Amino acid sequence: MSMLCDECGKNKATVHLTEIVNEQITKLNLCESCAKEKGSDAEQHFGIADLLAALSDVQTTPEPGGTVVKNKCGHCGLTYEDFKKVGRLGCSECYTVFRSSLAPLLKRIHGSNQHMGKSPSPDHLKEQKALSKLHEDLRTVKEELQKAVKREEFEEAAALRDKIKFLEKKIKENKT
Secondary structure: OOOEOOOOOOOEOOEEEEEEEOOEEEEEEEOHHHHHHOHHHHHHHHOHHHHHHHHOOOOEEEOOOOOEEEOEOOOOOOEHHHHHHHOOOOOOHHHHHOHHHHHHHHHHHHOOOOOOOOOOOHHHHHHHHHHHHHHHHHHHHHHHHHHHHHOOOHHHHHHHHHHHHHHHHHHHHHHO
């Protein structure tokens, strides 16, 4: 059984946040849409920037002469200190500029610095392919319907209309 979003109560929760402070557990389960809307609120509540700051210990790189150089992205101007405060990189170039600092941080957070995400199951891929085929069939039948109406072949148009309703019903069934 799917868990519903704590915010809207309608959609399936796909983002699950847990915070433990002084043995007090706070959980937040959000759908993707609400997670995007609540993004900054959740970050403030769950302290993502603080988490990153606590986990990262590589901030600056000493130069051979003993002076300290702060990493700064030449594209967006973000410094590593800024990243630690905000918890977000400024642009795609930041990944390259801060690579030496991000690699150990990602390894500590995720257990690896290479993406090890989920892959869709074969059944899910089969369902997606079937749904895609239904959408393609629906588009084709709608085009046929328009042509039949232009040719004033109303019996054929009625049959195509019924086929469209059937395909729309099948698509709706497959989405739920």
